[in-house]
Amino acid sequence: MNILITGGAGYIGSHVVKQLLDETNHNITIIDNLSTGSIKTIKTLKEIAKINNKEENLDFIEADLSNFPLIEGIIKAKKFDAVIHFAASIIVPESVKNPIKYYMNNTVNTTNLIKLCLDNNVNKFIFSSTAAVYGQPYEIPVKETTPTKPINPYGMSKLMSETVLKDCGLAYPDFKYIILRYFNVAGADIKIRIGQRFPNATHLIKVAAETAVGKREKMYVFGTDYPTKDGTCIRDYIHVDDLADAHIKALEYLTDNDSDVFNCGYGYGYSVLEVINTMKKVSGVDFKVEFTGRREGDPAILIADNSKIKNKMKWQPKYNNLELICKTALEWEKKLLKEEA
Incomplete structure (x- = not known):
């Protein structure tokens, strides 16, 4: 085509x-x-x-x-x-x-x-x-x-x-x-050839990876009083x-x-704190996290029902592992740091 x-x-x-x-x-x-x-x-x-x-x-x-x-x-x-x-x-x-x-x-x-x-x-x-x-x-x-x-x-x-x-x-x-x-x-390409280059990113995993490699002094958690298991928003990554x-x-x-x-999506979600703790685990860096108020318009939980795409299109995800997603995002940030050096 x-x-x-x-x-x-x-x-x-x-x-x-x-x-x-x-x-x-x-x-x-x-x-x-x-x-x-x-x-x-x-x-x-x-x-x-x-x-x-x-x-x-x-x-x-x-x-x-x-x-x-x-x-x-x-x-x-x-x-x-x-x-x-x-x-x-x-x-x-x-x-x-x-x-x-x-x-x-x-x-x-x-x-x-x-x-x-x-x-x-x-x-x-x-x-x-x-x-x-x-x-x-x-x-x-x-x-x-x-x-x-x-x-x-x-x-x-x-x-x-x-x-x-x-x-x-x-x-x-x-x-x-x-x-x-x-x-x-x-995340980023499994072979770490390409990834998210957009500056001033707002995506949680990208921000956590940037904080882990020292590009950011600290990162923020927006809201800790949501009706979830740890009070932070849950998303389907x-x-x-x-x-x-x-x-x-x-x-x-x-x-x-x-x-x-x-x-x-994958049909299940992780909280903001679970993502941050996973990034700390894969990076080995206990980076600084600051807690602040909710952002306007953030739903407490957002998870996809993915049964339709799996059944009709026969789509089968290969990388639905939060540690793997965080690791590829982290390796990509390290690559960008080398580029800038």
């Missing part, structure tokens, strides 16, 4: 590109504006392509999805079979302060991309969505049928894009999509390589199946 991957220089997108280069012979074009993605990641992906004798299979174009004429020209010229769409703004507090950025980038740009797919006979669309579309869910674990009630502009901007996809799927019978709702993505595998399975699934929505 000839595949367009938007945001392929970013954290999750790059792991999908890496896996496609390792496991398939698809032709891949990455479009990324490098606002959060990295040219260093692109260089590593090109090295992976070279090792796999697939240099001709990978193309990178630095571009912003808001440049509609340029994106249209690329799609017309390349004649893609499928799009895997990652490019999005993802910081929840920022979305509250700057909602226009989120609706323009996450909803308007996605809608235009879908329109260009429809105009140019690109009939497979894999969409990177989020558990944030559920808001504060009333049932745990969260099913795909759980009502969607986002509590911030980030979640709403993603849900609006989901709605556009669903409506277009009804209006255009040849157009098929998979919506993947991620829970908490963490999925290794980024398992999530990447779900995207490749989704592409294959669309060949013979109808459009659908799937949760991506």
